[in-house]
Amino acid sequence: MSAISVRSLTKKFKSFTAVDDLSFDVAENHVVGFLGPNGAGKTTTLRMLVGLSRPTEGAIYIGDTHVTFGGSAANSKIGYLPELPSMYAWMTGSEYMSFIANLFKLSGGVKEKKITELLKLVDLTEAKNKRIGTYSGGMKQRLGIAQALINDPEVIILDEPVSALDPIGRKEVLNVIEKLKKNRTVLFSTHILSDVDKICDDVVIINHGKLVAAKPLAELKAQYATPLLEIEFATDPGTMAVCVGGEPWAKKVEQNGTMLKIWLTNTTDVEKNIPFEYFAKQGVGILSYGLRLPETEDLFVELLGGNHA
Amino acid sequence: MREFTVLIRKELKEQMRTKKVLILAIIFLFVAIASPIIAKLTPELLKNISTPGLTINLPDPTYKDSLDQFIKNISQIGLLVLVFVVAGTVSDEKARKTLEIVLTKPVSRAKFIAAKFASNFLSISVIFLAASALFYTYTVTTFEAFSVINFSLMAAIVLLYVLMITAVTILASTLVRNSIVAGGIGFISFILFGTVFSLVGSIKPYSPNLIFSNYKDVVASGWSQDLAWPLAVIMFVIVTAVFVAVLFFRKQEIER
Numbered sequence: 001m002s003a004i005s006v007r008s009l010t011k012k013f014k015s016f017t018a019v020d021d022l023s024f025d026v027a028e029n030h031v032v033g034f035l036g037p038n039g040a041g042k043t044t045t046l047r048m049l050v051g052l053s054r055p056t057e058g059a060i061y062i063g064d065t066h067v068t069f070g071g072s073a074a075n076s077k078i079g080y081l082p083e084l085p086s087m088y089a090w091m092t093g094s095e096y097m098s099f100i101a102n103l104f105k106l107s108g109g110v111k112e113k114k115i116t117e118l119l120k121l122v123d124l125t126e127a128k129n130k131r132i133g134t135y136s137g138g139m140k141q142r143l144g145i146a147q148a149l150i151n152d153p154e155v156i157i158l159d160e161p162v163s164a165l166d167p168i169g170r171k172e173v174l175n176v177i178e179k180l181k182k183n184r185t186v187l188f189s190t191h192i193l194s195d196v197d198k199i200c201d202d203v204v205i206i207n208h209g210k211l212v213a214a215k216p217l218a219e220l221k222a223q224y225a226t227p228l229l230e231i232e233f234a235t236d237p238g239t240m241a242v243c244v245g246g247e248p249w250a251k252k253v254e255q256n257g258t259m260l261k262i263w264l265t266n267t268t269d270v271e272k273n274i275p276f277e278y279f280a281k282q283g284v285g286i287l288s289y290g291l292r293l294p295e296t297e298d299l300f301v302e303l304l305g306g307n308h309a
Numbered sequence: 310m311r312e313f314t315v316l317i318r319k320e321l322k323e324q325m326r327t328k329k330v331l332i333l334a335i336i337f338l339f340v341a342i343a344s345p346i347i348a349k350l351t352p353e354l355l356k357n358i359s360t361p362g363l364t365i366n367l368p369d370p371t372y373k374d375s376l377d378q379f380i381k382n383i384s385q386i387g388l389l390v391l392v393f394v395v396a397g398t399v400s401d402e403k404a405r406k407t408l409e410i411v412l413t414k415p416v417s418r419a420k421f422i423a424a425k426f427a428s429n430f431l432s433i434s435v436i437f438l439a440a441s442a443l444f445y446t447y448t449v450t451t452f453e454a455f456s457v458i459n460f461s462l463m464a465a466i467v468l469l470y471v472l473m474i475t476a477v478t479i480l481a482s483t484l485v486r487n488s489i490v491a492g493g494i495g496f497i498s499f500i501l502f503g504t505v506f507s508l509v510g511s512i513k514p515y516s517p518n519l520i521f522s523n524y525k526d527v528v529a530s531g532w533s534q535d536l537a538w539p540l541a542v543i544m545f546v547i548v549t550a551v552f553v554a555v556l557f558f559r560k561q562e563i564e565r
Contacts, residue, residue: 047563070559072417085409100414102315103312103414104415105312
């Protein structure tokens with residue numbers, strides 16, 4: 001059974017269709033990156049998944065539980081962190097965790113143990129007795145993650161969990177997410193595509209509210225991402241970019257100073273050393289020459305035609 | 310039931326920490342203490358401003374003058390402050406997005422809203438009854454004694470009116486996103502209850518504001534049948550406000 005099933009999900013705001021007949025499944029215990037350019041419908045979809053927004057059409061299942069707008073039947077199975085989470089500023093971090101734990105009917109030693117563990121996990125033990133109103137954006141984000149885990153949810157839904165964080169905070173949060181993948185399903189939206197490469201098993205890509213792809217990341221890269229050849233010359237290669245662009249093995253060329261990036265039509269030509277022989281004949285010193293494995297960003301560009309997140 | 314208790318405890322704690330309860334307590338207790346003093350001192354003050362050729366003679370003030378001051382101040386300053394303290398109850402949570410995380414927990418929307426009403430009813434009732442007790446004690450020591458039972462009945466009737474304005478304001482706070490607009494609606498409702506009923510002769514006997522013209526009779530003689538319909542209307546408005554707020558909130562999308 002899928003951890004999350006989305007079937008023909010549509011959301012209309014008057015004449016604007018934010019999510020258009022979207023269907024995908026998320027496998028159990030997988031970390032899934034939910035990607036798309038700005039305004040693609042990611043947040044709207046996630047808000048429908050947790051019952052905050054009413055679908056115009058379609059159905060959502062968390063495990064075997066049907067998500068109904070305004071209902072709370074599926075809520076005990078999920079942990080949700082909204083983008084830029086807002087919590088009661090007058091509470092301390094510890095009080096907020098206790099309040100959320102009480103809503104899940106946790107009590108006594110179990111509750112205290114869980115709160116202590118989670119605050120330690122998100123590195124907020126020292127700040128637990130400070131008012132949330134005094135927390136930085138990163139601290140709020142980490143507290144938001146801790147509250148999302150209080151009920152040991154089967155499914156964790158995170159909307160841009162690292163976008164407001166500095167590089168160190170981002171790394172910490174990604175480490176937390178990676179630890180979670182052992183026995184939980186995580187669906188998270190992000191603009192930072194390198195993070196997807198680090199921790200995701202699968203990706204769901206949407207654009208204009210429609211599904212573009214929903215597959216294991218490795219499979220998608222193998223299928224779509226164009227191999228990229230990166231060459232660094234000892235001196236400026238001049239107009240070489242224009243010339244290379246006419247070669248049958250070069251799909252697209254980009255020059256940045258002494259650096260040349262060539263998106264290849266396939267890897268076979270590289271294996272036959274055809275590009276290398278071409279550059280060797282040009283008489284410009286080559287400092288480095290290598291084929292880079294396609295990353296999610298390349299995949300994203302390929303699938304969405306340069307319309308970056 | 311436990312989730313309802315958790316929500317009410319959170320609401321009461323919030324009212325304390327954000328000083329909402331403190332503001333209301335200060336205003337209502339000030340009214341309770343100030344009303345007998347104003348009633349006592351007004352004739353003295355007027356005597357002092359008498360000029361040659363113009364002598365102002367006023368009868369000695371009684372507990373009824375103190376009662377007049379109390380009701381006037383509660384129905385004006387008290388309700389105005391109350392409306393603007395209560396106005397952000399739901400709309401502030403929507404504007405600040407603090408309800409997003411809570412509503413993705415096993416919390417029914419009906420209980421979320423019901424807890425808002427219940428906690429406000431509870432704290433406002435405690436403050437109002439404390440202020441009434443203080444007023445009664447201060448008035449009987451300053452003037453002559455009068456029936457505590459009849460006064461308690463009058464205080465209970467006025468409290469229901471106060472809770473009605475509270476309920477309408479929380480309903481407005483559920484319907485709109487801006488607490489100033491919610492407060493405005495609560496304040497306008499207070500004026501409307503007074504004017505609409507008095508403009509149409511046939512519905513005048515049902516006006517909730519009739520309790521403000523009959524309170525002296527209640528204190529003097531106890532329950533009056535004339536208050537039955539106004540009280541029924543007050544109760545109807547309270548129940549309807551809670552019911553409509555729950556119904557509306559269950560269908561309300563939490564916008565980003």
